[in-house]
Amino acid sequence: MEQIQRVVQRARDLIVSENFALSGAVSKALDLEAESALGPIAEAELEGLAMRELTGLGALQPFLDDPQIEEIWINRPNQIHYYSDNHHVVELPLSAAEIRNLTMRMLAHSGRRVDRLTPYVDATLRDGSRLHVVIPEITKHHWSINIRKFRYGRITLEKLHDFDAVTSEQLAKLKSAMQQRRSILIAGATQAGKTTLMSALLAELSPDERLVSCEDTFELMLEHEDWVAMQVRPQSAEGTREIGLRELVKQSLRMRPSRLVIGEVRGPEALDMLVALNSGIPGICTLHANSARQGLQKLLTLPLLAGENITESFLRPTILGAFDLVVFCRRDESGVRRVEEILEVSDEVLQRTP
Structure with a gap:
C-alpha cells in the first residue's frame, strides 16, 4: 500500500509541477519507483492500482x-x-x-x-x-x-416482466394505468424495488408529457426529454437554509407538470403531496410499508405531522381523490423482487383501512 501511495503522490507532483498528462505522470512515477525495486507487485498491477487511486x-x-x-x-x-x-x-x-x-x-x-x-x-x-x-x-x-x-440501462415494464418481477396481468394493468393517467402509490420495504418500478412506470410516459420529480437524493433512472429533477438541500454549517420535500412539492406546482413524482414520502410532505395530486395532476410516489393496505394507513397518519388541524374526515376523501392504485413490492428471502399486489383505491377500501 505504501508503494501505491508513493507512486500516486509522485504522479500528482508531476501533474502539478511539470504539467504531465495523467498516463504519462503515472508511467514516469513507476519508472522512479522501479529505481528502488518494485518488489513482488508486477508493474502492470501497480499501474492499475495507481490509476484507480488517481481517477477512481x-x-x-x-x-x-x-x-x-x-x-x-x-x-x-x-x-x-x-x-x-x-x-x-x-x-x-x-x-x-x-x-x-x-x-x-x-x-x-x-x-x-x-x-x-x-x-x-x-x-x-x-x-x-x-x-x-x-x-x-x-x-x-x-x-x-x-x-x-x-443500474445502467433503460428500465421498462417489459424488462421487469422478463425478470418475473411482474406477471402478465400486472403488466397490462400497470400499462393501462399509465395510459389513463392514473395516480399510483408504490409501497414496500427497503430494497423491495420501489424506485426500480417507478422508473419503469415513468418509461411509459409519452414524449409530450412534462415530468417534475422531487427526491431526497437523485435516484430515478429515466430517459425523458421534458423532465425537471429536484432534490432536497440540507442545512449547511455556513447557515444555508434547508430546503425540504415540502417546499419542493410546492415549487413543482408552479412548473406546469403533467406528471408529478415524489420519491420516498416519510413525513409532513405527505399532506402537500395529497393536496397537489388533488389539483388534477396525476402522480407517482413511494413510501415504506409492509402491505398495500398499510401504505394507505400511513397516508392517514403521516399528514398529521404537518399540523394539528388535520383530521381523518379530511384525509379519507383527499386520499381517494389523490390515488387510484396502490402497488405493493416485496423482496423475498432469495433476494428476488416482485410486485405482490395491486390494490384499487376505493371508498370501500378506505373505510376498511383502520
Missing part, C-alpha cells in the same frame, strides 16, 4: 465496476460487505484514514459534506449511485458507508 475510488473501485454487485457497505476499517447473489464479506487493507479520504472524494461531486456538525449525509455519486454516510458520535466507533449502486 481506490479499493472500492473494483466493487463499483462489478455489474453483479448491487450494494456495498463498510462498518469498520479493513472490511467491506457487498450484496450480489447473496451477502459477501471481504477483508482488505483499508484504514480509517483511507475510508475518510474516500468518503470526501465521493462527496466532492455532490457538494455535500459530512463532519461533526452534520454527522450524516445522503448524496449521489458521479455514476448515479446513492451514498449514505454516518460518522461518530452518531455511530459508536467507526464511519458507516453505504452505496446503493446505480
Whole structure:
C-alpha cells in the first residue's frame, strides 16, 4: 500500500509541477519507483492500482465496476460487505484514514459534506449511485458507508416482466394505468424495488408529457426529454437554509407538470403531496410499508405531522381523490423482487383501512 501511495503522490507532483498528462505522470512515477525495486507487485498491477487511486475510488473501485454487485457497505476499517447473489464479506487493507479520504472524494461531486456538525449525509455519486454516510458520535466507533449502486440501462415494464418481477396481468394493468393517467402509490420495504418500478412506470410516459420529480437524493433512472429533477438541500454549517420535500412539492406546482413524482414520502410532505395530486395532476410516489393496505394507513397518519388541524374526515376523501392504485413490492428471502399486489383505491377500501 505504501508503494501505491508513493507512486500516486509522485504522479500528482508531476501533474502539478511539470504539467504531465495523467498516463504519462503515472508511467514516469513507476519508472522512479522501479529505481528502488518494485518488489513482488508486477508493474502492470501497480499501474492499475495507481490509476484507480488517481481517477477512481481506490479499493472500492473494483466493487463499483462489478455489474453483479448491487450494494456495498463498510462498518469498520479493513472490511467491506457487498450484496450480489447473496451477502459477501471481504477483508482488505483499508484504514480509517483511507475510508475518510474516500468518503470526501465521493462527496466532492455532490457538494455535500459530512463532519461533526452534520454527522450524516445522503448524496449521489458521479455514476448515479446513492451514498449514505454516518460518522461518530452518531455511530459508536467507526464511519458507516453505504452505496446503493446505480443500474445502467433503460428500465421498462417489459424488462421487469422478463425478470418475473411482474406477471402478465400486472403488466397490462400497470400499462393501462399509465395510459389513463392514473395516480399510483408504490409501497414496500427497503430494497423491495420501489424506485426500480417507478422508473419503469415513468418509461411509459409519452414524449409530450412534462415530468417534475422531487427526491431526497437523485435516484430515478429515466430517459425523458421534458423532465425537471429536484432534490432536497440540507442545512449547511455556513447557515444555508434547508430546503425540504415540502417546499419542493410546492415549487413543482408552479412548473406546469403533467406528471408529478415524489420519491420516498416519510413525513409532513405527505399532506402537500395529497393536496397537489388533488389539483388534477396525476402522480407517482413511494413510501415504506409492509402491505398495500398499510401504505394507505400511513397516508392517514403521516399528514398529521404537518399540523394539528388535520383530521381523518379530511384525509379519507383527499386520499381517494389523490390515488387510484396502490402497488405493493416485496423482496423475498432469495433476494428476488416482485410486485405482490395491486390494490384499487376505493371508498370501500378506505373505510376498511383502520
